[in-house]
Amino acid sequence: MYLGEVCTAAGERWELQLKGAGPTPFSRQADGRKVLRSSIREFLCSEAMFHLGVPTTRAGACITSQSTVERDVFYDGNPRPEQCAVVLRVAPTFLRFGSFEIFKSSDEHTGRAGPSVGRNDIRVQMLDYVISTFYPEIQATHASDSVQRHAAFFREVTRRTAQLVAEWQCVGFCHGVLNTDNMSIVGLTIDYGPFGFLDRYDPDHVCNASDTAGRYSYSRQPEVCKWNLQKLAEALDPALPLELAEAILAEEFDAEFRRHYLQKMRWKLGLVRAEREEDSALVARLLETMHLTGADFTNSFYLLSSFPAGPESRDLDEFLSALTAQCASLEELRLAFRPQMDPRQLSMMLMLAQSNPQLLALIGTRASLARELERVERQSRLEQWAAGRGCSADARLGCDSRARLEKDREAAGDTAAWQxxxxxxxxxxxxxxxxxxxxxxxxxxxxxxxxxxxxxxxLKLLETPYRGEGVAAEACEAAEPEEASGEAGGAASRRHSYSSKPPLWAAELCVT
Structure with a gap:
């Protein structure tokens, strides 16, 4: 439900929206109600992302209700009553890529078309509104040339989207449902549904249990965001000729994503002076080691700030010991990388892939086969690595990082200031x-x-996510719960320290 607009003291314009506030024929049992469970998740995560510095909508309030609705949480035929709630969301605008798909022409497969297909006059009105309201500098620069104005607008949306998904990747955030209706026209994180932050680093992590094909996995988020921009480009044609939009997309997205991602990763690794071509390979080796060792994404990077830049080997040994503590046990890794198919089934599918690949594609198992082969390869590499665990991966990572930091220090001149x-x-x-x-x-x-x-x-803790943020951070750390020894009484009675590696039961949580 759209509530209206407000202006801040600085003259900024914000839209207010109540999520889960009224009936709609398009949600579950058509009741349109949002439950307390998902409302708390959206409320907390939108605020967490804001304080992490990631562009996002905000949560103004979360209001509970005495009403209940039936929800089949896991879509397994076992519904249960849940308490209703409403989230007040705040953003400059809630217009999305999907807002422009009302002009979509007939789909070649389904024959369906947007409700305003052919209405280029409305499309131009929407573009004029969006650009003049949210991109006034573009409006002023290209006031007399509508095509160039639309091109500059699409270029800026492409850049903002590339930067946004780079920010997600650098904090380990997985959105969960990145369709065109969940992509903001002003480059914000919008619609927190089955999201998740990485615990054990896995580039193929899927946070949405209903995403069985892995379309929205962590590593595929940049690719999916680029695909959504392609859909936006198609929706803007002919106000912005498709050929021009596609050329902008090809020119801007990948380059901007790589630039922003690598710069953020350099900062996460403490490379503050010299930029070198080998930095990208260093990041890739680090992530590969984290994947192989099952390292906790957030905690491993957090520990890197204590990486000893000097020559004292004892300090390096202590650091590596602390870093190793953030890795999964060998048993956990074997469980995580275990094959999902019976060996006989895998053998039959491989034979089918060779003898009749068209049939394999038709029955929709090609992606499953590829993922299974990746698991087999990972398990093989894991066993090879396990034979030399404790001396190869961590030591190599330590040597690589120390050598690169030394180059950065030399470029700085003043060692104390650099440190x-x-x-x-x-x-x-x-x-x-x-x-x-x-x-x-x-x-x-x-x-x-x-x-x-x-x-x-x-919520108070998430307002100060970074180290060294003063009294508030110290107070939050002091208030962290002690790890409980018992397993009974639900998650609230089994709390670990908020910054510790997740407990084993956390791996069983399922979000859809």
């Missing part, structure tokens, strides 16, 4: 706290029993 800047930049780019699923689950379970103190505690 101070390195630590400051790393502390500002490697959060200690993110909204992990098990943390959100603890807050949800407490709230569903009528206790909202955990929601408030987590």
């Amino acid at each position: 101070a800047e390195r630590v400051r930049v790393m502390h500002a780019n490697n959060p200690k706290y993110v909204l992990r699923n098990y943390v959100a689950q603890g807050a949800i379970e407490a709230a569903e029993s009528g206790d909202f103190s955990e929601v408030r505690r987590v």
Whole structure:
């Protein structure tokens, strides 16, 4: 439900929207109601992203109701009543890529078309409104040339989207449902549904349990965002000729994503002076090692700020010991990388891939086969690595990082100033706290029993995610719960420290 607009003291214009506030024929049982569980997740995560420095909509309030609705949480035929709630969302605009698809022509497969197909006059009105309201500098520069104005607008949306998904990748955020209706026309993170932050680093992590094909996996987010921009380009034609939009997309997206991502990764690694061509390979080796060792994404990067830049080997040994503690056990990794298919089934599918690839594509198992082969390869590499665990991967990573830091220090000249800047930049780019699923689950379970103190505690913590943010951060750290030894009583009674590796039960949480 759209509520209207407000203006801040600085003259900024914001839209207010109530999510889950009224009936609609397009949601579940057509009741249009939002439940407390998903409302708390959206409320907490939008605020977490804001304080992480990632462009996002905000949550103004979360209001509970005495009403209940039936929800089949896992789509398994076992619905249960859940308490309703409403989230007040705030953003400059809630227009999305999908807003322009009302002009979409007939789909070649389904024959369906947008409700305003052929209405280029309305498309131009929407473009004029969006550009003049949210991109006034583009409007002023290209006031007399509509095509160039639309091209400049699409170029800026492409750049903002590339930067946004680079920010997601650098904090380990997985959106979960990146369709065109969940992409903001002003480059914000919008619509927090089945999101998740990485725990154990896995580039193929899927945070949405209903995404069985892995379309929205962590590593595919840049690709999917680019695909959505292609759909936006198609929706803007002919106001912006498709050939021109596609040329802009090809020129801007990949280059801007790589530039922004690599710069953020340099800061996360403490490379504050010299930029070198080998930095991209260094990042790739680091992530490969994290994947192979099952390292916790957030905690591993957070620990890197204490990486010893000097020559003292003892300090390096202590650092590597702390870093290793963030890795998964060999048993956990074997479980995570275990094949999902019976060997006989895999053999039959491989034979089919050779003898009749068209049939394999027709029955829709090509992607499953590719993922299974990747699992087999990972398990093989894991066993090879396990034979030399403790001396190869960590030591290589330590040597690579130390050598690269030394080059950065030499480029700086003043070692003391370089060291101070390195630590400051790393502390500002490697959060200690993110909204992990098990943390959100603890807050949800407490709230569903009528206790909202955990929601408030987590919210306060997420307001200071980075180290060295003063008294507020120190107070939040002091208020962290002690790890409980028991397993009974739900997630709220089994809380770990908010910055610790997730407990084993957290791996069983399922978000759809």
